[in-house]
Amino acid sequence: MTVIRWGLVFLLIVTAGCGANSRPAEPQDAASNGGKPAQAFRRLTDAQWRERHTDEQYRVTRRKGTERPFENAYWDCEKEGVYKCVGCGQPLFSSKTKYESGTGWPSFWAPIEEQSVAARTDKSWIFTRTEVLCSRCDAHLGHVFEDGPEPTGLRYCVNSAALRLEEKLESAAGR
Template sequence: MDKNSQEQLEVSAERTRVSRRTFVVSAAGVCGAAALWSLRRRSPGTVEASGNNVSAGPVTIVQFSPEGKRIGKVTVPRTIKSEEEWKQQLSPVSFEVTRHAGTERAYTGNTWNLHDRGLYRCICCDTAVFSSDTKFESGTGWPSFWQPIAAENIVEIHDEAFGMDRTAVSCRDCNAHLGHVFNDGPPPTGLRYCMNSAAMRFVKFA
């Protein structure tokens, strides 16, 4: 083999190696972009709210007496049910809100204008989530609170669904979607926990 032929073979081999490297890098980039897109599509209020994609391990929550007094922390098995079981337990609007991160229409819930004193419990598992002691008139048509009854009883997750940048609020025990929290509330926290009436059961203080 003469010198020119050998050089041509070496150039051809180098081009093949470069092409292979380019393909591998490009493929990795495409796969990475696809994975990132998939993660961004899954907002906390879609699949996670059904309770099917959460850990089945126990959770620690705070229990409250019928008078609204803090009893203490307890560790309980997480409440997980199938879609059919939730449908049988809940009304259509409560099912859509809590299990599929829906939102009831403003001024349609049964507690947005309620002024009685009592506890607001998760409609799905009865965990205490809010108290009338922190409820205020927000003018939004949804029951609003400036803080939860216990931070341990809720979970806050970044939510980019529908092109909005929000913080979703769910029940720690059963992962039911409750609503969202915003930074335009009154003192002392400056927060507005904008909840769905359909996601909670009101119980008057004993």
């Protein structure tokens, strides 16, 4: 029952997509912004990951799946904030480096910090690609390509299902 309930919560967040002002409703370890040892997440079993995620989040992040373009939560999201890992809550990308790539997936020209993502050679397709993972929990995020805009020339093509946008709520107050 709990699994189903959590599944529904995540499903709501995902389907509501960009419009959802999703406050952290995650277990306490995932809500923290860092400092948690990666081992805590690396010790989770496949069954535990499945329990923590919706089917789509699990398929993308733990089975290296790819969601459908133009039919995912953040591909055209223009809200300000930080995109965090759906697996462990680590900040991964900022809306400041997000751009419209025309691919139908959220695209960024840089991660929020160099060390937040890890890269791995992926030969599962006809072309060799560079897979991008969360450096803390090994969640599959997407791939990085060298056809992005300046200043990096990189395009981090990321699945929305691997991300959770934490909107910048205080932006109005700072003006």
